[in-house]
Amino acid sequence: MAAKTFAEKVLSHASGKEASTGDIVTARIDLAMSHENSALVLKAFQEMGGKEIWDRSKVVMLFDHRVPANTVKAAEGHKAVREFAKASSISNFYDLRAGVCHQVLPEKGHVLPGMLIVGTDSHTTTYGALGAFSTGIGATEMASVWATGELWLKVPDTLRLSLSGSLPLGTTAKDAILRVIGDLGADGADYQCVEFVGQVVDALSIAGRMVLSNMSVEMGAKAGVCFPDAKTDEFLLARGKAVNRKIASDPGATVRQMLEFDMSRLGPQVAKPHSVDNVVAVEEAAGIPIDQAFIGSCTNGRLEDLIEAERVLRGRQASQQVRLIVAPASRDIYIEASERGILSSLARSGAVILNPGCGPCLGAHEGLLAPGERCISTTNRNFKGRMGSPEAEVYLASPATVAASALKGEIADPREVNR
Amino acid sequence: MIKGRAWVFGDHINTDLIIPGRYLDDYSSKNLAAHVMEDADPEFPRKVAKGDIVVAGRNFGCGSSREQAPLALKHAGVSAVVAGSFARIFYRNAINVGLPVITCANAASRITPGEEIGIDLHGGWIQLPSGERLSFSPLPDFLIRILDEGGLVPYTRKRLQGR
Ligand code: SF4
Numbered sequence: 001m002a003a004k005t006f007a008e009k010v011l012s013h014a015s016g017k018e019a020s021t022g023d024i025v026t027a028r029i030d031l032a033m034s035h036e037n038s039a040l041v042l043k044a045f046q047e048m049g050g051k052e053i054w055d056r057s058k059v060v061m062l063f064d065h066r067v068p069a070n071t072v073k074a075a076e077g078h079k080a081v082r083e084f085a086k087a088s089s090i091s092n093f094y095d096l097r098a099g100v101c102h103q104v105l106p107e108k109g110h111v112l113p114g115m116l117i118v119g120t121d122s123h124t125t126t127y128g129a130l131g132a133f134s135t136g137i138g139a140t141e142m143a144s145v146w147a148t149g150e151l152w153l154k155v156p157d158t159l160r161l162s163l164s165g166s167l168p169l170g171t172t173a174k175d176a177i178l179r180v181i182g183d184l185g186a187d188g189a190d191y192q193c194v195e196f197v198g199q200v201v202d203a204l205s206i207a208g209r210m211v212l213s214n215m216s217v218e219m220g221a222k223a224g225v226c227f228p229d230a231k232t233d234e235f236l237l238a239r240g241k242a243v244n245r246k247i248a249s250d251p252g253a254t255v256r257q258m259l260e261f262d263m264s265r266l267g268p269q270v271a272k273p274h275s276v277d278n279v280v281a282v283e284e285a286a287g288i289p290i291d292q293a294f295i296g297s298c299t300n301g302r303l304e305d306l307i308e309a310e311r312v313l314r315g316r317q318a319s320q321q322v323r324l325i326v327a328p329a330s331r332d333i334y335i336e337a338s339e340r341g342i343l344s345s346l347a348r349s350g351a352v353i354l355n356p357g358c359g360p361c362l363g364a365h366e367g368l369l370a371p372g373e374r375c376i377s378t379t380n381r382n383f384k385g386r387m388g389s390p391e392a393e394v395y396l397a398s399p400a401t402v403a404a405s406a407l408k409g410e411i412a413d414p415r416e417v418n419r
Numbered sequence: 420m421i422k423g424r425a426w427v428f429g430d431h432i433n434t435d436l437i438i439p440g441r442y443l444d445d446y447s448s449k450n451l452a453a454h455v456m457e458d459a460d461p462e463f464p465r466k467v468a469k470g471d472i473v474v475a476g477r478n479f480g481c482g483s484s485r486e487q488a489p490l491a492l493k494h495a496g497v498s499a500v501v502a503g504s505f506a507r508i509f510y511r512n513a514i515n516v517g518l519p520v521i522t523c524a525n526a527a528s529r530i531t532p533g534e535e536i537g538i539d540l541h542g543g544w545i546q547l548p549s550g551e552r553l554s555f556s557p558l559p560d561f562l563i564r565i566l567d568e569g570g571l572v573p574y575t576r577k578r579l580q581g582r
Contacts, residue, residue, distance in 0.1 A: 024559065039446060040486065048575045066444065073444040122484040122508055138486040138512035144575045152561070186431055187478040191507050220481065222507055275431060362440045362483075383435040383482060390439070390458045 099330025182279025301329030480509020
């Protein structure tokens, strides 16, 4: 049998036939995630004449974007979905209790290697960190998935990115992926399945790999995958999941492009407004005054991110000029960070600690920016208007860089304030 | 044949520019249409007319999976989007809500803002006022079927009824 890529393997399995790159297949979905936009899904589902969800055990729903409800309209949307989830006996409905979808699904053990997962959110690519083929779709498509359990998908080309060497101290997965996106551009991986391989990926924790997979969509990728290894097994076992199957591209499978990035001399990176590929070394942005610093989101709101930020800030005060906002990505992270004293330490440094959720990431509530203001953020998008006023500016960086910047009141190199 | 007046934009028009997150708690496409593209061109929501065609450069619709982006364009009266390339989720969403999307590499540099253009979806060409034609590869048949049905909702409704 011909050597297959990861994408070909998953989509062959999901469609029940031998699928090759470029084929359009009708694939069976293993897991379907939707958040607040379940309200839109529900509307389309009813318009389609859908009555029952094809397989309730394969649907996960929660609220994370506007929690607790920030407007009456948001509350009405929540209410409609809540009632539907109850009436349909969706057992994997977390309401607003669990946190950001892309943290919650892996954390609660819903994600397994080799699965085909769709979500009504572009950062659904995050689950690739555990070896799933996982991609974002629209609300109407999700309605048709609810009704039929199937979706048409084109088997994508593969772009293999080898991250070689090792990340220097003070440099993180976030810096690595920003550098890659800066070099490849915002459409550099359009429609492709990105495979992250190499020593850097092997050395990263699952949380670090989630940063890579999460942001692969910022260069247009359809999916961004890290092949499962012993760390994946350990992550799954901790969630009571049997290690199900090893999946990776076959040696010799046809990939469209292979690129190598040597990360050994990489330093902290910053994406300047208003596009994610506008990336420079932190030295080139250092000194730019900031009004707000945000640590959180499905990109960098995990425990190790909070630990990294706290290490920079511990015992010191964030600048009086800066509003430092921290939102743990999930309730489990919130509890653990709280029990370890990380949240109280951050609060002593001046941070406002938010409830788990998307927080200010999408510019809906909890920390919007006024015209002329500038924010440095651990999130994944710095588009114009993303965090409030279209005349505000968003810079993207790692938790350490954001924490260092909060300390100084201007964009700062974490290696200089670190102890 | 789709006919309309062209609005021309640059590369990387993202979903926050098409419809900003601050409006998304509103589930009415009509209300959203009043803000469509306002961060890219504040005049657009007021001046866009029924049948107008949006023309853009590379990577149109990059960013979030929000289906409100093509919906807002459609409800503002836009009859098609022609771009050098599309971000994949936007592309799927547009077809699913019944908004034709055409990939044509040099459209943004060849089409002048405000001019009347025509699009033949099945034939795969764009008619310019000068008489010149720009060609594109037509959509796969089953995507045209979804568009012809008026989007994925009516398309799936038929499928479910047929079961
Ligand atoms: S944290 Fe931000 S990027 Fe992630 S799901 Fe929420 S809004 Fe989207």
